[in-house]
Amino acid sequence: MYRILDKKELAMKEVWYKIHAPHVAKKVQPGQFVIVRAFPNGERIPLTPIRWDREEGWIELVTFVRGKTTMRMANELKPGDALLNVAGPLGNPAEMKKFGKILAIGLITGIVEVFPIAKAWQEIGNDVTTLHVSPNPMVVLREDLENSVSRHIVEGFDLQPGWGMNEIAQELVKRAVAKVKELLESEHWDLVFIVGPAGGQKAVFEVVKEYGIPMEADLHPIMVDGTGMCGSCRVTVGGEVKFACIDGPGFDAYKVDWDELIHRVGFYTDMEKKAMEEYMKLFKQTPQGGEQ
Amino acid sequence: MAVKRKIIKERVPTPERPVEERIKSFVEVNLGYTFELAVKEAERCLQCPYNYAPCIKGCPVHINIPGFIGKLVEYRNDPDKAVKEALNVIWACNSLPATTGRVCPQEDQCEMNCVMGKVGDKINIGKLERFVADYAREHGIDEELLFEMVPRIEKKGQKVAIIGAGPAGLTAAGELAKLGYDVTIYEALHEAGGVLMYGIPEFRLPKSIVESEIDKLKKLGVKILTDHIVGKTVTMEELLKEYDAVFIGSGAGTPRLINAPGINLNGIYTANEFLTRVNLMKAYLFPEYDTPVKVGKRVIVIGAGNTGMDAARSARRFGAEVTIAYRRGEEDVSARVEEVEHAKEEGIKFVYFVNPVEFIGDEKGNVKAVKFEKMKALDERDSRGKRKIVGTGEYVTIEADTVIIAIGKHPNRLIINTPGLEVDRRGKIVVNENLMTSIPGVFAGGDAIRGEATVILAMGDGRKAAKAIHEYLTEKRESQNA
Ligand SMILES: Cc1cc2nc3c(=O)[nH]c(=O)nc-3n(C[C@H](O)[C@H](O)[C@H](O)COP(=O)(O)OP(=O)(O)OC[C@H]3O[C@@H](n4cnc5c(N)ncnc54)[C@H](O)[C@@H]3O)c2cc1C
Ligand SMILES: Cc1cc2nc3c(=O)[nH]c(=O)nc-3n(C[C@H](O)[C@H](O)[C@H](O)COP(=O)(O)OP(=O)(O)OC[C@H]3O[C@@H](n4cnc5c(N)ncnc54)[C@H](O)[C@@H]3O)c2cc1C
Ligand code: SF4
Ligand code: FES
Numbered sequence: 001m002y003r004i005l006d007k008k009e010l011a012m013k014e015v016w017y018k019i020h021a022p023h024v025a026k027k028v029q030p031g032q033f034v035i036v037r038a039f040p041n042g043e044r045i046p047l048t049p050i051r052w053d054r055e056e057g058w059i060e061l062v063t064f065v066r067g068k069t070t071m072r073m074a075n076e077l078k079p080g081d082a083l084l085n086v087a088g089p090l091g092n093p094a095e096m097k098k099f100g101k102i103l104a105i106g107l108i109t110g111i112v113e114v115f116p117i118a119k120a121w122q123e124i125g126n127d128v129t130t131l132h133v134s135p136n137p138m139v140v141l142r143e144d145l146e147n148s149v150s151r152h153i154v155e156g157f158d159l160q161p162g163w164g165m166n167e168i169a170q171e172l173v174k175r176a177v178a179k180v181k182e183l184l185e186s187e188h189w190d191l192v193f194i195v196g197p198a199g200g201q202k203a204v205f206e207v208v209k210e211y212g213i214p215m216e217a218d219l220h221p222i223m224v225d226g227t228g229m230c231g232s233c234r235v236t237v238g239g240e241v242k243f244a245c246i247d248g249p250g251f252d253a254y255k256v257d258w259d260e261l262i263h264r265v266g267f268y269t270d271m272e273k274k275a276m277e278e279y280m281k282l283f284k285q286t287p288q289g290g291e292q
Numbered sequence: 293m294a295v296k297r298k299i300i301k302e303r304v305p306t307p308e309r310p311v312e313e314r315i316k317s318f319v320e321v322n323l324g325y326t327f328e329l330a331v332k333e334a335e336r337c338l339q340c341p342y343n344y345a346p347c348i349k350g351c352p353v354h355i356n357i358p359g360f361i362g363k364l365v366e367y368r369n370d371p372d373k374a375v376k377e378a379l380n381v382i383w384a385c386n387s388l389p390a391t392t393g394r395v396c397p398q399e400d401q402c403e404m405n406c407v408m409g410k411v412g413d414k415i416n417i418g419k420l421e422r423f424v425a426d427y428a429r430e431h432g433i434d435e436e437l438l439f440e441m442v443p444r445i446e447k448k449g450q451k452v453a454i455i456g457a458g459p460a461g462l463t464a465a466g467e468l469a470k471l472g473y474d475v476t477i478y479e480a481l482h483e484a485g486g487v488l489m490y491g492i493p494e495f496r497l498p499k500s501i502v503e504s505e506i507d508k509l510k511k512l513g514v515k516i517l518t519d520h521i522v523g524k525t526v527t528m529e530e531l532l533k534e535y536d537a538v539f540i541g542s543g544a545g546t547p548r549l550i551n552a553p554g555i556n557l558n559g560i561y562t563a564n565e566f567l568t569r570v571n572l573m574k575a576y577l578f579p580e581y582d583t584p585v586k587v588g589k590r591v592i593v594i595g596a597g598n599t600g601m602d603a604a605r606s607a608r609r610f611g612a613e614v615t616i617a618y619r620r621g622e623e624d625v626s627a628r629v630e631e632v633e634h635a636k637e638e639g640i641k642f643v644y645f646v647n648p649v650e651f652i653g654d655e656k657g658n659v660k661a662v663k664f665e666k667m668k669a670l671d672e673r674d675s676r677g678k679r680k681i682v683g684t685g686e687y688v689t690i691e692a693d694t695v696i697i698a699i700g701k702h703p704n705r706l707i708i709n710t711p712g713l714e715v716d717r718r719g720k721i722v723v724n725e726n727l728m729t730s731i732p733g734v735f736a737g738g739d740a741i742r743g744e745a746t747v748i749l750a751m752g753d754g755r756k757a758a759k760a761i762h763e764y765l766t767e768k769r770e771s772q773n774a
Binding site for chain 1: 480481482517518519520524525526545546555556557558559562564568569573574578579581583584656704705706
């Protein structure tokens, strides 16, 4: 059991948790993740520590409330409660070396995963620009990034009434592609790095490819154990099957089979929707469970 | 017992749940013996002398089989006493009888050799073992026996770390705790049990049994740290600083994939993923449980070992039409006989001599069929005594919306990358006759050294390693005191 020391809503749909998890805090490096299980009947989901204190033994996580588990966590957990499991740190740390001038892009909540890596890159002498493409009400970590890297750019957009997930995704891709083009056109870059939904990652990659700039991407296939035991997270990279949880999560964007990844992350969409609907029903019946 | 016995040829059957009922649920299929039935079956045993009894020789850990069976008959008027005495005999060699009684391939081990086979049915040793363990657990006799041992535990003041809470690690932990060592298990997953928990389904091995084994360990003072991945959360080097010895029981967790186009299509699961979702995460209770699993109308399971049977029978319980495709013939099916029989009763089809060469997908990236090459067997045999097989150049395509790959597993990669740890070409950890690895003070056993083996061998390794660790640490203690 890992105590929730603090929790707050950072922005629309984005919740921040400070968790007592000394075993992770002691070891975690930028680029690594943990697997969290929050409820006895819950799933195991991967999340990324964005800050930690090795002595005090805590880590910070940020979730984007997008489905049942992240929603339940937002609704049902409060400071003083505990997460049942926090396993990790998992995956390989991001490569820490001097690349030169780096453009690190976070699409929506992807920025929280970019944060620890970008900060560490800057600290070892890289010139890091972070770009956050996101709906305006979901802009997070702005000051933290401004204080940590050479330049932080927010490409925000307002949500229009009646927009669903599809419209948001379309707008996100449009904005990301246009902004990245502009930046690549006007400046020299040694490395582009991106975290975000696979569709957006791919669209940005298509742009970067035209400029031939090296590009790394943290991939987010669906995971179960996170220790290399199940193969749920398999991706094709350079024509070979890789397990993102132990071979990644960072990969050379030029080698990733993006279309396959996009298919794979969408495999359970209908069931995820069902889980969410059932949960919302339950929620309506017991409104007292609603507000914390 | 030199009395001449009457020969009873037929086995006393164990009741099973009817097929119609069991393909709709995950409750255990075989219901096991009652005390009366167990005594009846026990009476059939000829009580071969210890030095001769062929069943004992067939048992990988040499349980005194006539010894425990005899107790059931001897104390037939006092069930509790009978079971306690029998359990005491079993525990001298096997720490996990409720599990092994259910999952050992008895037909290839103890029962294979039983002399009763010459005149009738062999003794149902597996079900008797299971009965003793179940009755003991249900009546608290196992704990009673355990705690008669506890006051005798003399603390040694030395610490041992165990990596992995599968049968190998759990057994080593239990034995070491009984010897007075301070034992901590590091387990990557959120629950202890290893394959017993995430692989073997509820209908074959109820999880409450595994949990009860783990509870007993905790009562012996064993600490279990779940969510701790050795190689990530903590390194071997760090363990060696904190502990006096280490045992690796990390199993063979990496699934083998088929090197054929389309392997990453949606709907293609490794058996590990499928079974983990179903067993550990209880996806059969979705949406009450949050983890999803997708089982289509037509499921193909590739591979015919225990894992293949478990995957197939689990998929059947989601209402699917299930086919097991195997590249060899029926004679080479490696699963336990009981599982193959149950699979057939449950309506699972078997297709032999087919080897997958391509997975065919639809425009959405979902699998829709598997293309197989037809194989044929030669007279020549390979090193394991199986007939060699070759492709015929003829192909057959079978439609499926879910495919489960159950062709085997490799040792866990995070462990075998430990600096200084010698592994063989296949990733199996190399050990000496005392199960010590190339790193002094680090021992290993179970699937981590054998590749895919069995629960009883893992359990046996755990005991053997515990003994070796005890000797190693005794020497260390004595040299420090000297
Ligand atoms: C290495 C890694 C790091 C991540 N870090 C973060 C983070 O810091 N903050 C954050 O909000 N999210 C992060 N994610 C994504 C996060 O795991 C999903 O948001 C979460 O699983 C959604 O669960 P849900 O039940 O709320 O939504 P669901 O409705 O179940 O799923 C919504 C979508 O989330 C993805 N998803 C669902 N289950 C999983 C799973 N088990 N593994 C991976 N993706 C899944 C799928 O694309 C799915 O379509 C990370 C993912 C990976 C692989
Ligand atoms: C589906 C299936 C059905 C089977 N059916 C049978 C059967 O009927 N009869 C039979 O005898 N055998 C059967 N087997 C085989 C049997 O289960 C194994 O031989 C046995 O479990 C091996 O035990 P073990 O302790 O070596 O490893 P495992 O049971 O694999 O346990 C290893 C444990 O170590 C943990 N671990 C791995 N790496 C790390 C790490 N780096 N840090 C911390 N922890 C780690 C794992 O999470 C796991 O819990 C079956 C196997 C499967 C998969
Ligand atoms: S071989 Fe058969 S008859 Fe003889 S002791 Fe063993 S179980 Fe009994
Ligand atoms: S999540 Fe299971 S192997 Fe990567």
